[in-house]
Amino acid sequence: MSLWPWAAGAALVALPALRELRRAPRGRRLREEAPGDFAALPGGRTHYTWLGPERGPVAVCVHGLTTPSYVWLGLARKLVAMGFRVLIYDLPGRGYSDAPRGLQTPGMFATQLDGLLAQEGVEGDITLIGYSMGGMIAALWAAKNVHRLRQLILLAPAGMGITLDAKTRWARDWPLVGDWVFHMLYPGAAARALRAQEAEPSSVEGIVDRQRAEMGRRGYVRSVLSSLRGTLRRSSEAAQRNLSAAGVPVLAIWGREDPVVPLSAMGQLSQWNRTVRQVVVDGAGHGLPYTHTDSVAAAIRAHWIAPGP
Template sequence: MKILKLSFITLLFLLAAAAIVLTVVYKGKDKEKKDLTDKERKATTGQYIKLSQGITHYQLTGPDTGKVVILIHGFSVPYFIWDGTYEYLVKKGFKVLRYDMYGRGYSDRPDVVYNQDLYNNQLLELIKQLHLKTPVSIAGVSFGGGVVVNFTCKHPDLVSKAIMIDPIYLNMKPAAPTFYLHYYEATHGDERANGQLSDFKYPKRHPDWVNQYLVQMQYEGFRNALISTMFNYNYIAKESLSCLNSVHKPVLLIWGKEDHTVPFTYSDSVRSVLKVDFFPVDDAAHLPFIEQPDKVNAKIADFLKI
């Protein structure tokens, strides 16, 4: 009995020690040290608006007479991903809106389920509260492409044209449990930030990309937004694309031929379901509008003008 008791006490001690070590690692590695407050936002550019689920960071520029274009970023890189395209379209006379989705950039990180309704409603409220002239054209990259598809299906009367750039295709739901992902994301923040460079064919050409990305990771709620989205967005590509096809909107599909994030071969799967104007891009990976801006931005503008 003494041996069993000693073994039990030893086991408890080891478990307690392991818990302490894991907690210390978690606290030390976790980048989410700040609350996103009005004081933090004062040092930023762009504009802010209060929506039903919190404050949204956005930028809206261009003449009132210009056609409205909304740019939707991907899974975790906020609206700075559109810098070049935004400036190009404004110069071409479009009225352009870009914004940070909930949980990203300088937008609030509400403690809610990050599902299709949340993202659709954020975009719907922006269109209404900013009094944008509808129908609008919307463009989305990667995860944002899925948002474009689902929003257009749900609100076809508000959308004139849709653009998808290297859009998501497979469901994002992880096999690992949420508690594990929360710990892993907290202790491997640099891995997520540095991993963003894999979206480029030539990552060395973007030396400031990781530092720009890291800024949003210091605010509480970023990690939860990503994980909740993975588990709850439930994007079913064929079903969603079939729905988009049924509302008969002009669709431009752009894809970098050397994309390893969402492989180029998925463009065939998309086109088997959805009628599109297809624009494959040579010498580019997941973000062709950044790596081949002259070609891609000109194509986008031409598509929107027609």
């Protein structure tokens, strides 16, 4: 009996692992490239950067599923001009942060944020800003820490439903086989999406090349799938109702042409949180914090709750 079919089958099964081995490890060499600093937290090293003055109201920015903390660089300059001291950081498996194994749940993200804030001595009066999946992470964290917030700002937030293609939904919902499918198909799909973004304006220099670099780092693809399964299947309804009841000021900013978080989510959010203030940016898609930075900054400036005397 020929062993060829078995060998071919084993090679096919091993393809995702072989691809992963060819990607750059998240070791000392990668960390030496990083701007900012690292926090040694229970879930691994977290990369973070402070921008702006040493004193002033603190704005903490939580990025989304696939684009690390550099997504904030353009908007951060606007926030600094408003007087904010801005903290940006990389979620696990993105940017320069470690990529621990395990399901990436809201609890895991909350533990990371708690640990980083504790290390940096940030206790309260926080303006928390979340983009896409980061909007969901921020809302869930805020609902459990209402006493620490000045305000919550959400940019194209998840938690009210997102649009996924059929293959991604299938891979998300089926363990093992879904892992193989996602690891084999996602890099190509991401590369095509990035080519389509090359013509878009951006306040973050080289953002498409930065995103391509993510695909070459170990743990990134696995982390994206883990977040799809552990966080993005959930709803932020309970969190939004709690925020409304607690009187936390919430501003939500949406892209009118967003293909990922549809504008219908705006109506859903208003049902859960009657006090939310909402702004729609015309012509913006899902990348509105870096493609329509001026409009986002203007909306924040118009609704910003300034520190008291």
